[in-house]
Amino acid sequence: MHRLAIYDLDRTITAVPTWTPFVLHAARTRAPWRLAFAPVVVGAMLTYRAGLIERRTLKQLMHRLMVGTLAPDQSAAVAQSFADRFARHVRPGARAQIAADRAAGYRIVVASAAHRFYAARIAAALGIDDVIATEAEVDAKGRVTHRIAGANCYGADKLAMIEAWMAREGLARADAYVRFYSDHATDEPTFAWANEAIAVNPHARLRTMAGERGWPIVDWR
Structure with a gap:
């Protein structure tokens, strides 16, 4: 039996979201003139919250305006500098639980809507090699673009x-025991699929859902 402990990233392992801080970090460190687009980004975020555009569209617009296209060395540098800076936002409880799961023989996996090229750096700092994340499209010159490749x-x-990752790794669902940790109700499909669903510092909707379904609630602050 394979043991998997799958962790969401934003507001689960980390105390705050990563995407907006990442695009702001990229703008400040690479091209401060891009910060002039911040009002446009705020407007797009409000449009998303009103349900007028999709999350995918919002992320691509934010990337295009605040980050732009990144050459391989640039994407590596900005991702690493962001991960180094963001380490202070990792929840102490997340570090402790990752260590406990690893000691119990679980394979630790991060599954996140964050873009892989920086999420993998945050995960690596926690000793995690397996990352399932949103992929940025790479052009013919190897540059990271603002477009999302595949699904968010x-x-x-x-x-x-x-x-899909389990299939690539040769892990049959029937032969795996899965723990899943997340802070948000949008992860309900994965919560319902897992053998153990753990709500981490949940928002109100997930707290209610966890109470109704008997999922444990933990506080990692």
């Missing part, structure tokens, strides 16, 4: 991407 690793698409 969010909601039902996150579960589909976890299942």
Whole structure:
């Protein structure tokens, strides 16, 4: 039996989201003139919250305006500098639980809507090699573009991407015991699929859902 402990990243392992801080960090460190687009980004975020554009569209617009296209060395440098800076936002409880799961023989996996090229750096700092995340499109010159390749690793698409990763790794679901940790109700498909569903510092909707379904609630602050 394979033991998997799958962790969401934003607000689960980390105390705050990563995407907006990442694009702001990229703008400040690479091209401060891009910060002039911040009002446009705020407007797009409000449009998303009003339900007028999709999350995928919002992320691509934010990347295009605040980050732009990144050459391989640039993407590596900005991702690493962001991960180094962001280490202070990792929840102490997350570090402790990752260590406990690893000691118990679980394979630790991060599954996140964050873009892989920086999420993998945050995960690596925690000793995690397996990362399932949103992929940025790479052009013919090897540059990271603002476009998302494939699905945004969010909601039902996150579960589909976890299942695809397991298939690539040769892990049959029937032969795996899965723990899943997340802070948000949008991960309900993966919560329902896992053998153990653990709500981490949940928002109100997930707290209610966890109470109704008997999922444990933990505080990692």
